[in-house]
Amino acid sequence: xxxxxxxxxKDRGLLxxxxxxxxxxxxxHPYYVPPLNMxxxxxxxxxEKGLLTNKHPFHKHAEVVYFLAERDxxxxxxIAGCINHRxxxxxxxxxxxxxxxxxxxxxxxxxxxxxxxxxWGKARGMTSLLGPMSxxxxxxxxxQLDAYDTLPYYETASNFPxxxxxxxxxxxxxxxxxxxxxxxxxxxxxxxxxxxxxxKIANRMIVRNGLSTRPLDLKNIEAEKSIIxxxxxxxxxxxxxxxxxxEEEFDLTADxxxxxxxxxxxxxxxxxxxxAAFFLILPDICDCIKTNGSIWSKFDLVRVAKLMRNxxxxxxxxxxxxxIKKPYRRSGLDAVLYRDALRHVRQTQQFDxxxxxxxxxxxxxxxxxxxxxxxxxxxxxxxxxxALA
Numbered sequence: 001x002x003x004x005x006x007x008x009x010k011d012r013g014l015l016x017x018x019x020x021x022x023x024x025x026x027x028x029h030p031y032y033v034p035p036l037n038m039x040x041x042x043x044x045x046x047x048e049k050g051l052l053t054n055k056h057p058f059h060k061h062a063e064v065v066y067f068l069a070e071r072d073x074x075x076x077x078x079i080a081g082c083i084n085h086r087x088x089x090x091x092x093x094x095x096x097x098x099x100x101x102x103x104x105x106x107x108x109x110x111x112x113x114x115x116x117x118x119x120w121g122k123a124r125g126m127t128s129l130l131g132p133m134s135x136x137x138x139x140x141x142x143x144q145l146d147a148y149d150t151l152p153y154y155e156t157a158s159n160f161p162x163x164x165x166x167x168x169x170x171x172x173x174x175x176x177x178x179x180x181x182x183x184x185x186x187x188x189x190x191x192x193x194x195x196x197x198x199x200k201i202a203n204r205m206i207v208r209n210g211l212s213t214r215p216l217d218l219k220n221i222e223a224e225k226s227i228i229x230x231x232x233x234x235x236x237x238x239x240x241x242x243x244x245x246x247e248e249e250f251d252l253t254a255d256x257x258x259x260x261x262x263x264x265x266x267x268x269x270x271x272x273x274x275x276a277a278f279f280l281i282l283p284d285i286c287d288c289i290k291t292n293g294s295i296w297s298k299f300d301l302v303r304v305a306k307l308m309r310n311x312x313x314x315x316x317x318x319x320x321x322x323x324i325k326k327p328y329r330r331s332g333l334d335a336v337l338y339r340d341a342l343r344h345v346r347q348t349q350q351f352d353x354x355x356x357x358x359x360x361x362x363x364x365x366x367x368x369x370x371x372x373x374x375x376x377x378x379x380x381x382x383x384x385x386x387a388l389a
Contacts, residue, residue, distance in 0.1 A: 002112050003070045009054035011066075015041060018052070018066055018100070021075050023298065025102050031151050032158050033286040038300050039256075046304070049252060051139065052080075052100075057248040058135060061086045063124070066100075067116045069109050077103035077110065081117035082135045083124060087243045096121025096388075099134035102159075103166065110166040122388050129386045130175060132157070136243040137236075138253070141358070142178055142381025143167065150379065153318045153355045154285035156180065157381050164382070172384035176240055180357035181367070181375035183342070189354075189374040190342040198372065202339045205332025209271060213279075213340050216266035218258075225254050227268065231278045235323030240360055241383065257282060257320065263311045265341045265350075269324070269333045277324040279337040281345065281354060284316035317351040322366060334369045342373055355379075 007014040019040050026032035037043075042050030049055045052066070062084045069077035080100040088095060098117045103110045118129050133141045140155055143163050152158035183189040205211055216224055229250045236242040245253070260283050269277030288310035291297035324333055345351055356370050358381065367377075 001071065002076070002109060004112060004116055005068045005070070006116070007066050007068075009052060009059055009064055009066075012041070012053070014066070014068065015052055017075060018068060018078050021068075021078050022102050024075070025104070029160070031149065033152055033290045034298075036289065036300050036303060037298075043300060046300075048256075051135070057246060057252065060248075061246070062135065064135070065117075065120055067113055069103070069113055071109070076106065077101075077113050079103075079113040079117055080135070081120050082133075083121065083126060084136055084243060086246075087136060087241075090237075090243060091241075094125060094127040095130040095385075096124070096126040096128070097133050097135060098129060098131035099139075101132045101163075103163075105160070105162045105166075107166055107169055111170060114170055118386075118388055127388055129172070129388055131384065133241075133383065137239075137241045138243060138245060138249070141241075142383050145177075145380045145382055147379040151290070151316075152286055153180075153316065153357060154282070155320070156355075156357055167384050170386070172386045175383045175385035177361040178358040178381050178383070179361055179367070179377050180355050180379040181359065181370045182378045183354040183356065183370070183373060183375045184352070185346065185354070186352050190346055191374070194374060195339065195343060195346070198335060198339050202332065202336045206336060209331045209333075210273075211331060211333050211336050212270045212273070213267045213337055214270075216261070216268060218262060218266075221254075221258065224268075225251065227275045228254070228278050231268075231275060231325060232321070232323055234325045235277070238326065240362065259307070260285060260288075260311045264317065265344050267337055267341055269337050271328045271331055271333065276328040276331075277333050277337060278321055279341050280319070280321040281317045281341055281351075282320050283311045283314045283351075284318050284355075285311075287314045287316045315352040317345070317354045319354060319356040322356070329365060334366065335372065338369055338373055 023034055038048040040050045040052045042048050042053050062082055065081045067079050068075055079098055082097040140157050142157050144157050144159050148161055233244040264282040267279045288307045289303040296302050356375055359366055
């Protein structure tokens with residue numbers, strides 16, 4: 001007998017059980033890295049507003065519900081349902097989004113959880129089920145389809161292989177695939193001969209189109225954040241599934257990433273001195289905070305201390321953001337940003353591997369740009385959808 005408990009963002013006790021489930025579910029998974037508890041539940045001491053709680057600004061423009069599935073008193077699955085009004089308005093949709101979906105390998109449990117979100121959404125006038133997204137494309141999205149024997153990079157999905165089969169059996173169908181490319185600096189990525197060829201192309205574009213780049217000014221970060229948010233919302237506004245950040249949401253995300261920004265590469269791109277693009281490579285937080293199975297490794301303060309200690313030691317980086325405003329996408333600015341960022345990485349020998357993720361499978365411009373520097377597609381996630389009859 002499956003018992004399903006429904007609750008909301010204010011119920012902290014049940015939210016803790018909701019979060020605790022992934023610790024148990026992936027306890028023996030060698031490649032899963034649990035997120036920081038405070039990213040989801042908040043932390044008053046560290047000033048964090050957890051995404052699952054009603055204190056997070058996302059909840060100002062969304063309706064959210066949570067479900068926990070239990071069998072014989074043991075939690076066997078969880079799911080969140082979300083009506084993101086900004087998403088639906090931006091895409092002229094009536095979608096109920098499911099996310100934070102974790103479940104044992106049991107279709108009865110998976111079906112019960114998905115049915116709960118579908119019914120909850122239909123009661124509010126929604127006509128499609130979309131996900132997983134936690135809660136939007138600004139956070140973790142998709143179900144991992146391959147490369148299960150690889151450590152995830154920060155803010156990318158990791159799951160058991162059977163998740164795809166459960167969603168297929170439920171009648172979900174592909175809405176969009178998103179991919180990751182990998183740059184391997186130990187095996188030819190951005191090598192000197194390749195960079196020399198790219199240099200010639202980039203330099204022609206710089207002269208022809210008035211292109212330039214500069215590092216992010218971390219000492220003037222508030223003014224820089226305003227520029228980046230403008231670029232982000234413009235660059236992604238027509239992307240499949242995108243939802244524009246509010247100023248408050250963007251500030252929270254930027255503040256979180258700024259903890260490791262000093263160890264990465266952050267570049268602004270300009271066309272005739274007009275801010276047009278942003279490129280960000282950060283040390284992989286997952287590699288810094290991965291756990292070793294000890295009881296102490298579950299505590300956020302311990303993991304944050306590991307992050308601060310390891311952020312300059314990790315050999316893994318991630319292209320977290322690469323956005324170009326629409327009018328400037330054929331200007332060659334993507335090549336110039338890639339060149340300048342990867343030249344810095346190679347000169348400093350900062351990273352051995354860089355993941356470029358995630359990318360819509362339809363984003364041929366950025367995918368081609370990565371391939372020009374010998375980036376290879378190595379991982380795929382899928383977002384599913386289903387009409388609600």
